[in-house]
Amino acid sequence: MTMPEARPDPRRWWGLGALALALLTLGFDLTILNVALATLSEELPAGTSALQWIVDSYVLVFAALLLPAGLLGDRFGRRRLLLAGMAVFGAASLAGALADGVTGVIVARVFMGAGAAVMMPLSMSILPTIFPPHERTRAVAVWSAATALGLPLGPLLGGWLLENFWWGSIFLLNVPVVAAAGLAVAFLLPESRAADAPRLDGFGALLSTAGLVAFVYGVIEGPVRGWGDPLTLGALCGGLALLAAFTLWERRVAAPLMDVSLFRDRIFVWALGAGIVGTLVMAGVLFVLPQYLQVVRGNGVFGTGLRLVPMLAGLLAGGIATDRIVPRAGAKPVMVAGLAVLAAGLGLGALTAPGDGYGFTATWLTVTGLGIGLAMIPAMDAVLARLPDEGAGRGSGLVQTLRQTGGALGVAVLGSLVSSVYRDDLRLTGLPPDVAEAARDSVGRAAAVAERLGDPALLASARDAYVSGMDAALAVCAAATFLTGALLWTFMPGPPPRGPRPPGGSPEDASESSHEHLAS
Structure with a gap:
């Protein structure tokens, strides 16, 4: 750089x-x-x-x-x-x-x-x-x-x-x-x-815009219409085809919209992967947890937001620790450790039972936030270090596109998983068909129906079923996070060997060398 x-x-x-x-x-x-x-x-x-x-x-x-x-x-x-x-x-x-x-x-x-x-x-x-x-x-x-x-x-x-x-x-x-x-x-x-x-690149911009709109639309519609619905499949396949065409076009055009050479840099690729996983997990947790806190635990909107703060506190603690540890240990060990802590927090959350108090939730949220901070902050720093100065905006656009698309996909897939487990575990014996269908739609509607009918058994079943779905989603996130950490440890290049400072090297030279070590 x-x-x-x-x-x-x-x-x-x-x-x-x-x-x-x-x-x-x-x-x-x-x-x-x-x-x-x-x-x-x-x-x-x-x-x-x-x-x-x-x-x-x-x-x-x-x-x-x-x-x-x-x-x-x-x-x-x-x-x-x-x-x-x-x-x-x-x-x-x-x-x-x-x-x-x-x-x-x-x-x-x-x-x-x-x-x-x-x-x-x-x-x-x-x-x-x-x-x-x-x-x-x-x-x-x-x-x-x-x-x-x-x-x-x-x-x-x-x-x-x-x-x-x-x-x-x-x-x-x-x-x-x-x-x-x-x-x-x-x-x-x-x-x-x-x-x-x-x-x-006008044609490249058209291909990328159309491809991303189609793909994200398919991701959004998947949980609503079903992943096998013709419109969902058409949007997903069409979006992927347009994005594939965009990638091929970018490899041939003289002035590409996307710097494809970045994907030949293994440090960039694996650091970006860690950042995408962190974004996906944070988006997924913030999607499934509010419904648990509101419907299962009975908190109001304001109280629900307040109870999400431990994850932020953990993230801030991770950021403070990262600022002190990375210059000494390098980014790779801290990212791997962060992904391990994140997997542990999510795994702990996957053990949530319907009767658990908020203290247990606050504990695993804090651990999860700490893992996100330890993994994402050095990951994004390493990504920035690999972007050329003359293409920082273009590279940042690529990074954010992949992160936000990954977050949207994660929410859709995890939402479908929660919904599937919830529907399978919900007990609706003896309820009229229209009432049963309303309760099957979401835990919020089930709670409203139970309150209207004065049916505590339905409410208890809906809450238990939603907790089962949330646990399944958190378990999948924990497994994916642990696997990402293992792959990153195996395939991300380690720091280059340290050599003596060249004669006449300035403190700024040493700082730049230290940063390259950090990014590695």
Whole structure:
């Protein structure tokens, strides 16, 4: 990599704070809507299909635009495009708050997804331009923690806002936060761009966008329609075919949208794999656990968000430990140890019984968060270290595309697994067919039916069945995480042999060498 400046920008930590504030909005925007769906269905009003599109329109656009957004940042200026993305996200949030119907909310969510697709990779690509290698692990830890902090904050803030204000406040919340972050970014962060960034590959962008939209749509529809449904299969197969065509095209085009040479770098590939697994697991846990805390344990929306905090505390502890351990031990041992701790936490969670108290949940959540921090932070640092300076935006777009697509796939597959086990274990003997079908749909509907009928046996059966499904999902995550750690330990290259510092080597040279050791 190109050597950083000997004297980094003194405002870099304040600039990182501005990036963290922007990422905070993206974090809680991913979860805040989940607690508002029931309110939106009554206030707008919106049916099941409309609610699904309110959620999915954001995800589809977000996944599809990450790749071209990174390249455009390299070409036209990362700070400039980041500010444009923040402006789009803020304006779309305001439009969503003021919308008076389902169509307006869906359109606003589309533009929010577009703004977020610009903000996520460019905020990541700015890090190596303002931080020298020896500070980058700490910067990545802050960057990761900002996104993670927003996830449990979503239900907390959403529950409080919906209890005290109208439904549009969940969108309006973004506006002052992103405006403050935008002003800070404009004054605190320097502009950076690649001197020889290629032009946007229009045909490649079309193939990648169409492929990702089709594939993610298939992933979203799989749990709803069934994985064997013709529309689901068609979307998945068509998306994969388009993405395969995109990959072949990128290997031939002179100015590719995606730097395929990165996949020949085993350090990059395995570090990215660890990051994808961490994202998948965190998304999966945050998908299955709120229903357990709300329906099985009987907590409210605000209380549910509060009970997710131990995972964040563990992640922060992992980030602090990583900052101290990685410079001494290297990234590979810490990533493997983190994946082992993560697998242990998930395995412990898979032993959850319906009568267990919150203390047990808090314990395995803390261990899980610690494992995520130990695995993901050095993984993302190693990934950033392998990206060329002139293609940091393009590379960050690729990294975030794979991470977010992996997260969406993980939620869909784990959701299907939970649903399958739940349906198989639910006891519905003696119930009318329409009541049984409603209870089979979800644990939330089963609880509502049981309350309406005054049927404690149905409620107990639904809770037991959901815990069985959650345990199965956590067990699968634990096995996948352990396997990833074993493969990473076996195949990821180790650190290069240390040699004496060359004559006349500067402290900056030593720092760069230390960072290369860290990435390995």
